[in-house]
Amino acid sequence: MSETSSLKYVHVDSVNRRAGESKSRITVQVPQALENCSRIALKSFSIPNTFSNKINKKIEWIEMVQTVENGNNIWKAALFTILLNDLDPNQQYLDNVNLQSVHQTKFTNEAQAFILKTEISDDGLAFTNSGQFSHSVGSETAMPITITYDTENFIFKISGKQNVATKHKFMVLFDDESDQSLWPTMGYHNNKLIKKTKYHSFYLKLIRV
Amino acid sequence: MNSPTALDYNNGTNQLLKNVYGKDMRDVTENTEKIRSIYAGHASKHENHIGKINLCSDLASDSFIMGENGILRKTDILESIVNDVPKFSHLHTSADTLYFHNLNRSDVTKFDLRLYEGDDMKALVDEVLPN
Numbered sequence A: 001m002s003e004t005s006s007l008k009y010v011h012v013d014s015v016n017r018r019a020g021e022s023k024s025r026i027t028v029q030v031p032q033a034l035e036n037c038s039r040i041a042l043k044s045f046s047i048p049n050t051f052s053n054k055i056n057k058k059i060e061w062i063e064m065v066q067t068v069e070n071g072n073n074i075w076k077a078a079l080f081t082i083l084l085n086d087l088d089p090n091q092q093y094l095d096n097v098n099l100q101s102v103h104q105t106k107f108t109n110e111a112q113a114f115i116l117k118t119e120i121s122d123d124g125l126a127f128t129n130s131g132q133f134s135h136s137v138g139s140e141t142a143m144p145i146t147i148t149y150d151t152e153n154f155i156f157k158i159s160g161k162q163n164v165a166t167k168h169k170f171m172v173l174f175d176d177e178s179d180q181s182l183w184p185t186m187g188y189h190n191n192k193l194i195k196k197t198k199y200h201s202f203y204l205k206l207i208r209v
Numbered sequence B: 001m002n003s004p005t006a007l008d009y010n011n012g013t014n015q016l017l018k019n020v021y022g023k024d025m026r027d028v029t030e031n032t033e034k035i036r037s038i039y040a041g042h043a044s045k046h047e048n049h050i051g052k053i054n055l056c057s058d059l060a061s062d063s064f065i066m067g068e069n070g071i072l073r074k075t076d077i078l079e080s081i082v083n084d085v086p087k088f089s090h091l092h093t094s095a096d097t098l099y100f101h102n103l104n105r106s107d108v109t110k111f112d113l114r115l116y117e118g119d120d121m122k123a124l125v126d127e128v129l130p131n
Helices: A096-108 A196-208 B006-011
Strands: A025-035 A044-048 A058-069 A072-083 A115-120 A127-133 A145-150 A155-160 A169-175 B022-024 B037-039 B052-056 B063-066 B072-075 B077-082 B090-094 B107-117
Touching (some): A155 A169, A169 A196, B006 B022, B063 B077
Antiparallel strands (some): A025 B107, A044 B090, A115 A127, A169 B022, B063 B072
C-alpha cells in the first residue's frame, strides 16, 4: 500500500500584520482552510539581526563594609543600582565600548544622580529601596569604581578602591532575577551573581569570618 | 587565628568570595588593582546578545525542551533558530530536512506565531525587535 502526501506552504510576512499587533506575537488567518493537515514544519525563517540591546536594562551590586560599633565587629551593606533608562530613545543599540563609557559616567556619579541606593538591614534580611541617589555605605564615603573593556579579548573588568585602607570593603555583583540585569550579557556568569534569595546565607557566612 | 586579609579573600584562601563575582576592594599594597578587579568570565555578548530564537506556535504543541536538572518540559516550539551571524546581518534559516510536528486538527484556519529568546524562553518584547 502506498502512502501519498502533499505539502502546502504558508508564507507569512510579519510586515503585513494588523496595525497595533505585537511584533513578537502575531495571529495568522489562513484564507483557505488547510484541510486534513496532519503535520506541520518550518521551512524557512528570516529576520534582521538588529535587535535592540538597551531596553530596560540595569546593573546592580552590593557593597559591604566592616565597621566597629560599641566594640562589636559588624558589617554595613547596601545595594546599588544603575539604570540604563535615560539614554537617547532614538539610539537602539550600544556597542561594548559605548556601554563601558556609559557605565563609567554613571559609576563616577557626578552630582549624585546615577546610583540608586537600597538599604540592607544589619541582619541582612530586609532590602528597603530608599528612592535616593547615593553611593555610600554606613558612614563611608563613596568608593570610586572603574569599568574597563578589553577590546582584544572582549572582557569587561570592574575595579573598586576602598578609600579607608584599614577596613574591608566588599563589592559583589548582584542580580534581582528580573531579567533586566546586564551582567550576564556583559560576560558575567549568572550562577556567580548574588541573588536576593541567597544574600542572607552569604551574609551569615560573612559575619562568621 | 588571624583575620583574613584582603588578599586572602581575593585569591580564594578564604572561600567567602570564591564562588561569586566579588572582591575585597581594600586599598593596601599587596591587594593590587589587578587582584581586586572583577573580571567577566567570558567574552561580552552584549553586541549580539540574542543567541537563539524560539519560534513558537499553537500548532506545535508536541514539543519538549530540556530544562534545568535535565527535566523535560512541554513547549510549543515550532523551531529553534541559532543566531550565528554577525550583528546587522540577516538571520536566515532554511530547512532541507523538515522537522515535522504532529497536528491534531482537521482544519487550520488560524494559528499564532510567537518569538522567545534562549533556553529560558524569555519573551522578546516589541522594543527589542526590528521593525
